[in-house]
Amino acid sequence: MSKKVDIKVTVNGKLYERSVEPRMLLSDFIRHELGLTGTHTGCEHGVCGTCTVWFDGEPVRSCLMFAVQADGHEVHTVESLGTPDNLHPLQQAFMEKHALQCGFCTPGMLMTFAHFIQRHPNPTDEEIREAMAGNLCRCTGYENIVEAVKLAAQRMAGK
Amino acid sequence: MKPAAFEYYAPVSVEEALDLLDQLGYDGKILAGGQSLIPAMNFRMAQPHALVDLNRVKELFYIKSAPDGSLLIGAMTRDVTVEFDKMVAERLPVVTETMPLVGYYQNRTRGTYGGNLAHADPTGQLPTISVALGARAHIRSKTGERWVEMDDFYLGPFTTILEPQEMLVEVAYPALPPRSAASFKEFTRQVGATPMVGVAVLVTLDDKNRFKNAKIAYLGVGEKPYAATECVKVLLGQEATAEAIRAAAETAAQKDVDPGTDIHGTADYRRNLVNVLTRKALTQAVQSAKK
Numbered sequence: 169m170s171k172k173v174d175i176k177v178t179v180n181g182k183l184y185e186r187s188v189e190p191r192m193l194l195s196d197f198i199r200h201e202l203g204l205t206g207t208h209t210g211c212e213h214g215v216c217g218t219c220t221v222w223f224d225g226e227p228v229r230s231c232l233m234f235a236v237q238a239d240g241h242e243v244h245t246v247e248s249l250g251t252p253d254n255l256h257p258l259q260q261a262f263m264e265k266h267a268l269q270c271g272f273c274t275p276g277m278l279m280t281f282a283h284f285i286q287r288h289p290n291p292t293d294e295e296i297r298e299a300m301a302g303n304l305c306r307c308t309g310y311e312n313i314v315e316a317v318k319l320a321a322q323r324m325a326g327k
Numbered sequence: 328m329k330p331a332a333f334e335y336y337a338p339v340s341v342e343e344a345l346d347l348l349d350q351l352g353y354d355g356k357i358l359a360g361g362q363s364l365i366p367a368m369n370f371r372m373a374q375p376h377a378l379v380d381l382n383r384v385k386e387l388f389y390i391k392s393a394p395d396g397s398l399l400i401g402a403m404t405r406d407v408t409v410e411f412d413k414m415v416a417e418r419l420p421v422v423t424e425t426m427p428l429v430g431y432y433q434n435r436t437r438g439t440y441g442g443n444l445a446h447a448d449p450t451g452q453l454p455t456i457s458v459a460l461g462a463r464a465h466i467r468s469k470t471g472e473r474w475v476e477m478d479d480f481y482l483g484p485f486t487t488i489l490e491p492q493e494m495l496v497e498v499a500y501p502a503l504p505p506r507s508a509a510s511f512k513e514f515t516r517q518v519g520a521t522p523m524v525g526v527a528v529l530v531t532l533d534d535k536n537r538f539k540n541a542k543i544a545y546l547g548v549g550e551k552p553y554a555a556t557e558c559v560k561v562l563l564g565q566e567a568t569a570e571a572i573r574a575a576a577e578t579a580a581q582k583d584v585d586p587g588t589d590i591h592g593t594a595d596y597r598r599n600l601v602n603v604l605t606r607k608a609l610t611q612a613v614q615s616a617k618k
């Protein structure tokens with residue numbers, strides 16, 4: 169075991185101080201150290217996208233970062249999007265359009281598309297499909313996810 | 328799927344990082360965007376003794392113009408920064424157009440330009456484009472520095488001329504002469520996945536629309552970016568017609584490349600891809616060069 173390192177990370181607006189081994193992945197830090205199990209892990213090599221979180225405001229694979237690298241930085245996980253009583257428009261649209269079945273891919277899809285809608289407030293189907301290439305879903309067949317993203321973008325644009 | 332233990336260093340300057348690399352020698356490994364290294368560590372295919380993380384070395388994040396007109400990209404510049412940079416779009420549109428093909432957005436927010444080049448993936452788009460564009464690598468170590476043509480930078484799959492104590496600090500793209508344009512074409516079964524074959528071309532036309540200069544480089548037909556020579560001979564001095572382009576593409580497929588067969592495709596299939604992609608890339612580059 170190598171020496172532990174003290175880190176301070178702001179996750180969903182709250183400052184956490186922890187002592188971690190350098191080899192601890194950011195995804196494991198979020199899940200095991202902070203107990204924020206909304207962030208899922210699947211492939212742990214950057215392909216499936218379910219571990220997607222925002223690091224300093226940009227979506228990244230949390231399985232391809234070490235927790236020590238987040239020292240002094242800001243992370244947002246799916247828990248920051250909405251609450252059961254007050255869903256994010258994207259979460260609401262996923263529910264209405266049946267854009268999830270088992271829900272395994274959902275946190276990554278939400279974090280990917282919540283950011284995508286900021287960059288593309290009025291997305292085409294093509295743009296949505298292109299953006300979805302980095303997130304795998306083994307249940308839905310993707311069609312309903314495209315519908316949900318479109319609906320959420322419309323509502324967020326106030327249309 | 329958890330990495331083995333390692334010592335972790337997070338230098339804040341190039342100087343400090345080079346000191347560390349010098350002390351660590353073969354035990355040290357640079358961590359850039361981690362989009363290739365960390366998967367390998369998670370699989371325990373890589374078990375570096377110590378990581379020298381460059382993510383806090385601010386001086387390696389930049390895109391700028393040099394006095395001689397070349398474009399300089401600092402090694403730690405994120406892929407997304409390059410993708411959306413105006414100067415890159417103006418001067419190297421081929422890079423801007425190709426960036427979306429390098430993995431996915433969520434990889435490019437972390438992945439770095441220098442890390443991609445240093446990783447030397449034989450199916451990497453950026454190494455092949457850099458070879459075609461005649462780019463040069465700026466390499467530093469504690470004891471010195473050198474400039475190396477990207478053509479000479481690659482030795483084989485995932486292998487470059489970099490010594491363990493060396494760092495790629497910057498890549499320089501020379502200014503293109505007038506009436507020049509580049510293009511990149513690849514074939515892949517799935518967006519963001521490893522391309523089977525890709526080609527990067529750079530052409531310069533004279534005032535009579537004849538090929539004055541051409542550079543053509545491939546990925547997926549060998550163990551490293553491969554700069555073709557026979558097809559270039561066919562082009563030089565010829566008028567840039569569809570016929571000349573077709574002849575060059577044929578030559579590339581028949582004489583220049585010697586692809587292998589694997590589960591993804593046969594050698595013949597790859598030859599055919601070389602032919603088709605070379606034709607498309609040259610056609611596009613010629614069109615842009617005429618403008």
Ligand SMILES: Cc1cc2nc3c(=O)[nH]c(=O)nc-3n(C[C@H](O)[C@H](O)[C@H](O)COP(=O)(O)OP(=O)(O)OC[C@H]3O[C@@H](n4cnc5c(N)ncnc54)[C@H](O)[C@@H]3O)c2cc1C
Pocket residue numbers: 213214215356357358359360361362363364365366402428429430431434437438439440441442443444445446448450451452453489493494495496519520521522
């Ligand atoms: C799902 C997925 C899809 C991908 N698809 C593609 C693709 O289509 N095309 C493609 O080209 N890449 C692809 N990649 C790889 C990605 O682009 C990586 O970002 C890139 O190959 C490595 O860059 P990095 O900054 O992440 O480097 P790291 O992973 O941090 O490092 C890679 C290697 O380079 C060395 N290194 C890094 N920086 C330097 C330096 N400055 N000097 C010396 N050595 C250095 C490291 O020690 C290591 O050996 C993909 C990755 C993932 C996870």
Ligand code: FES
Pocket residue numbers: 208209210211212213214215216217218219220229230231232
């Ligand atoms: S768990 Fe991170 S991309 Fe699959």
Ligand code: FES
Pocket residue numbers: 267268269270271272273274304305306307308
């Ligand atoms: S809902 Fe099951 S993987 Fe997407």
